[in-house]
Amino acid sequence: MPDLDTxxxxxxxxxxxxxxxLPLRLLRxxxxxxxxxxxYGLQWGDPDVAPPLRFIKDRYVLPYVNAKHNAIEIxxxxxxxxRYILGFGKLYVVDYYLELLKELxxxxxxxxxxxxxxxxxxxxxxxxxxxxxLFSFGTFVHLDKHIIEAYLKNMKSIVKPGANIVIxxxxxxxxxxxxxxxxxxxxxxxMRQMVLNAGYKILEEDTTTLWHSSVIRFTI
Numbered sequence: 001m002p003d004l005d006t007x008x009x010x011x012x013x014x015x016x017x018x019x020x021x022l023p024l025r026l027l028r029x030x031x032x033x034x035x036x037x038x039x040y041g042l043q044w045g046d047p048d049v050a051p052p053l054r055f056i057k058d059r060y061v062l063p064y065v066n067a068k069h070n071a072i073e074i075x076x077x078x079x080x081x082x083r084y085i086l087g088f089g090k091l092y093v094v095d096y097y098l099e100l101l102k103e104l105x106x107x108x109x110x111x112x113x114x115x116x117x118x119x120x121x122x123x124x125x126x127x128x129x130x131x132x133x134l135f136s137f138g139t140f141v142h143l144d145k146h147i148i149e150a151y152l153k154n155m156k157s158i159v160k161p162g163a164n165i166v167i168x169x170x171x172x173x174x175x176x177x178x179x180x181x182x183x184x185x186x187x188x189x190x191m192r193q194m195v196l197n198a199g200y201k202i203l204e205e206d207t208t209t210l211w212h213s214s215v216i217r218f219t220i
Contacts, residue, residue: 040103056168059206060206065087069133071133072131073135075100086110090112090114094118129161132163142182149198183212
């Protein structure tokens with residue numbers, strides 16, 4: 001073990017300062033800007049890094065990606081989750097805000113992606129019975145129940161029998177949702193009842209993985 005007179009720690013400090021000097025910090029910043037894609041939405045957690053989000057990705061997203069199938073993502077933001085479902089034959093990304101669709105297109109402008117601005121709860125231009133998978137994360141947590149009910153009604157005609165529909169929603173039984181003023185007033189019991197009232201069959205529910213919300217998977 002080094003004694004108190006050793007220069008070991010001072011040498012380590014000097015090496016640290018050299019590695020983190022202004023010129024090298026600027027060079028690293030330039031490399032990050034050139035080679036990394038800064039996606040809007042990652043500030044709320046990266047599904048490649050955060051364990052709860054990684055679990056959602058591995059259980060509810062990746063297993064359903066199929067090049068022979070068609071999918072919809074509602075409220076894609078900058079593509080935090082979109083990047084995992086690019087492998088579908090057709091991927092419809094639906095949002096009420098044109099600015100967010102433009103941001104997504106800046107990150108993922110691929111031939112199989114169809115960008116759709118809706119009027120709030122509809123799916124313009126999507127054929128009836130054509131969708132195998134529908135996903136939404138980070139959107140329904142902010143929607144009031146009457147808007148959720150309208151979405152559930154409108155999506156029913158465009159999904160195929162046996163399609164997988166995965167929606168994350170606000171769970172006000174959890175303290176983190178109660179503290180978030182932007183989260184809508186919803187609970188698993190209420191979400192479950194809305195899904196059943198709309199004529200769907202619930203396949204799976206996850207009320208424990210996420211700290212402020214829950215996930216439901218259902219079909220027709």
